[in-house]
Every structure is written in C-alpha cells, then in structure tokens.
Amino acid sequence: MLAEDVYQRMSEKGLAEIVGGGDTQLVAAQNFTALRYLTQLEPQMSVLDFGCGCGRLAIPLLEYLSEEGSYVGVDIVPKLVEFCNQEIEPFYSNASFFRSTDSNKLYDKFVESNQVSIPTINDLEELGNKRFDVICAFSVFTHLTMEDAQKYFVQLTQLLRPGGKLIVSCLLINESSRNLIRNEKSAIRFGVEVQEDQNIYFIDDNLTAVAFQDQKFISLAMEAGLDPLITYYGQWCGRQRRRSYQDIMVFSDVSILPANFNAEEYLRMNPDLPWNEDPVGILEAEKHFLEHGYYENRSWN
Numbered sequence: 001m002l003a004e005d006v007y008q009r010m011s012e013k014g015l016a017e018i019v020g021g022g023d024t025q026l027v028a029a030q031n032f033t034a035l036r037y038l039t040q041l042e043p044q045m046s047v048l049d050f051g052c053g054c055g056r057l058a059i060p061l062l063e064y065l066s067e068e069g070s071y072v073g074v075d076i077v078p079k080l081v082e083f084c085n086q087e088i089e090p091f092y093s094n095a096s097f098f099r100s101t102d103s104n105k106l107y108d109k110f111v112e113s114n115q116v117s118i119p120t121i122n123d124l125e126e127l128g129n130k131r132f133d134v135i136c137a138f139s140v141f142t143h144l145t146m147e148d149a150q151k152y153f154v155q156l157t158q159l160l161r162p163g164g165k166l167i168v169s170c171l172l173i174n175e176s177s178r179n180l181i182r183n184e185k186s187a188i189r190f191g192v193e194v195q196e197d198q199n200i201y202f203i204d205d206n207l208t209a210v211a212f213q214d215q216k217f218i219s220l221a222m223e224a225g226l227d228p229l230i231t232y233y234g235q236w237c238g239r240q241r242r243r244s245y246q247d248i249m250v251f252s253d254v255s256i257l258p259a260n261f262n263a264e265e266y267l268r269m270n271p272d273l274p275w276n277e278d279p280v281g282i283l284e285a286e287k288h289f290l291e292h293g294y295y296e297n298r299s300w301n
Helices: 002-012 024-038 058-064 078-087 146-159 175-182 214-223 263-269 279-293
Strands: 046-050 070-075 095-100 132-137 160-170 200-202 210-213 226-232 247-253
Touching: 002 024, 002 058, 002 078, 024 058, 024 132, 024 160, 024 226, 024 247, 046 058, 046 146, 058 070, 058 095, 070 078, 078 095, 132 146, 146 160, 146 214, 160 279, 210 214, 214 226, 214 247, 263 279
Parallel strands: 046 070, 046 132, 070 095, 132 160
Antiparallel strands: 160 247, 200 210, 226 247
C-alpha cells in the first residue's frame, strides 16, 4: 500500500525527527481529522500545506481530494521537499511540492549548499492570489518570531479565496495555560517569564518552541484580514482528554471581491438573480457573490 510504504521510508530516513518526531501516521491522522472537520474541507477544494515537512499530512489529504481538488506543499528544508517530489508527487497528478527559500533559525541547519535541484518558490505570491480554499500551517507558528508570524499571516491571507479558511497549530498563553505551567503540568517549560504579561515566549534562542499570548496572536491574524472562527486547546500544557497536542485555531478570510470580479457579468451570467444592472443591482450582486455565489460555484467572468 502506497501510504504505508511512504510512511515507512519517512521513518527509515529519519525525516519525522526533523518535523518534531512522534508517531508519523498518528500525527498525520490527527492533523487531517482537524483539517477536514474544522475547515469543512470538501474533496474538490484546493489546499496549501504550508510547512508540509516530509509530506505526512499530504498522504491522507491526497487520498481524500478528488481529481478536481488540488494540493500544494511548501517547506524550507530541501531534503524534505526532495523526498515529497520523489515519493509522493509522481503518484498524484494534482499534487506539487516547492521549497521556500525563507530562513528560520531552527531549520537552517538542514539546508545544505549542495542540494539537488528541486522546485523553489521565492515568494508565496507566485502561487497565485486568491487560489486556495483551505490553507494549513501545522507546527509552523510554533517556531516563528513575532515579525515572521505577522509576515506569514499577511502572505497566507492573500492566497485565500473569498471565505477561505486558514487552520494553524500554535501554543497559546492565557490564564488556563499559564496556571498549568506555573503548577509544572506543562510538557513545554517556558520558565518563570510566562507569568509576566508578554506577547511572545521562547524556551531557547533557536525557536525550538514559541508561544504567543492568545489575544496578541488573534490580533496579528485580524490585522492581516482574518476573522477567528474556532479555537481548540491542546494538551501541550497539561490539559486532559485533548485530541490535539498543540492548540488549533481556524480563521476565515474577511471576504473581499476577487480582483477580476465583474458585477455586470455576474448578473448576466446568472439570470436567475432578480436584480438589474443599475447601481443598486451592482451592489446587490457583489453582496450575493460574497455570501452565496462563491460557495455555489457561480460564474462571474
């Protein structure tokens, strides 16, 4: 079976250790379940896996997506992207993997100067604005500085289609997690500074684990044009009976019209709509598209 063989080769090559370790298939299954149900993912949708690692989430995603759906994986570690290119992409016509040339203190040690040639992407905008229905970023924001978190929220938002969903895993500091850390229940020790009112916390200088004060994290997303929809708290700080290790947040794009949206064409191509082409009709057409038309796959140009 393809999936089992690929997971075995991931383990044999030690790739799972680069992306945090753990039971590769279990982590993939947990992330896929969260992604599918918390974002209402459908088989025909387009998905960007930002920080795809060795492709452990790519496998269940590609098995779920239909031929009309698509998957793009991006990671900054060349050997991980190379593995995905060789072991996963040839078996799925709707999959592609790219290396990001961004830098990250935790992962820069895995970037070698003599890497084989693999597809790279220097700017996420090269993927095409408003392209993806769902973007996931598991174990990405847990290794970012404040500046990079702000940058990626902006870039990822620009890639979302109107009403698209962004799901991220993170470590959130609030009164609940702060008390558990203070009482030494947490598996991740941020030290006494977590008792202070700060916006971001590091356990070391290598970005091994990074936590954000929850309201600050939400404000970064909202400033980028996202609305918070769901927060699911994980077990990392000592919570019991949690299905996720990290906290999970789902955001929705604050709907804006596509750059090529033409209200007059939208009305012409959808004659069942009751409005005519006067200013009121134009405004109603824009509102209808954002609230209904996009989800109904109506044509607009």
